[in-house]
Amino acid sequence: MKNKNRDNYPYVKFFNRFLFVVMKKGGRRPYYRDAEFLKKIGENVRAFRLKKGMSQTELAFECKEVDYSQIARMERGEVNFTVSYLSLIAKVLEIAPQDLLDFK
Numbered sequence: 408m409k410n411k412n413r414d415n416y417p418y419v420k421f422f423n424r425f426l427f428v429v430m431k432k433g434g435r436r437p438y439y440r441d442a443e444f445l446k447k448i449g450e451n452v453r454a455f456r457l458k459k460g461m462s463q464t465e466l467a468f469e470c471k472e473v474d475y476s477q478i479a480r481m482e483r484g485e486v487n488f489t490v491s492y493l494s495l496i497a498k499v500l501e502i503a504p505q506d507l508l509d510f511k
Contacts, residue, residue, distance in 0.1 A: 446484030448493070451507045453482040455500045469499040 456466050456478075463482070467475040473492065480486040481496075490504075497504040 440487045442484060445481075445487060447510045448507055449482040449484040451509070452478075452496060452500075455502055455506070456482075459500055461500075466496070466499060470495050 456463070461469075463478040464475040467473045467478045470478075470492075472495065477486065477488075478496075481488055481492070493507060494504050497507055
């Protein structure tokens with residue numbers, strides 16, 4: 408038996424370092440994700456967290472809305488998180504959000 412909803416399942420395409428998840432007609436718009444950029448932000452989150460002497464669990468607890476596994480995925484650059492999460496993490500780490508975006 409053929410699945411009637413199968414035409415709406417997404418498929419993944421890679422173009423250079425960008426990942427696009429494309430839905431067939433009637434679906435959502437393509438999804439943009441810059442893996443290198445997210446990994447650099449994650450490295451900065453990890454560096455500032457360690458500098459403050461916090462574990463991933465402690466950071467997640469202080470953020471109140473974030474699970475520790477989400478922090479781990481952010482640090483590895485595996486998740487495309489929102490600017491609101493970036494701001495929340497910066498506030499907990501007592502740094503400016505732009506510090507997390509500084510890739511020297």
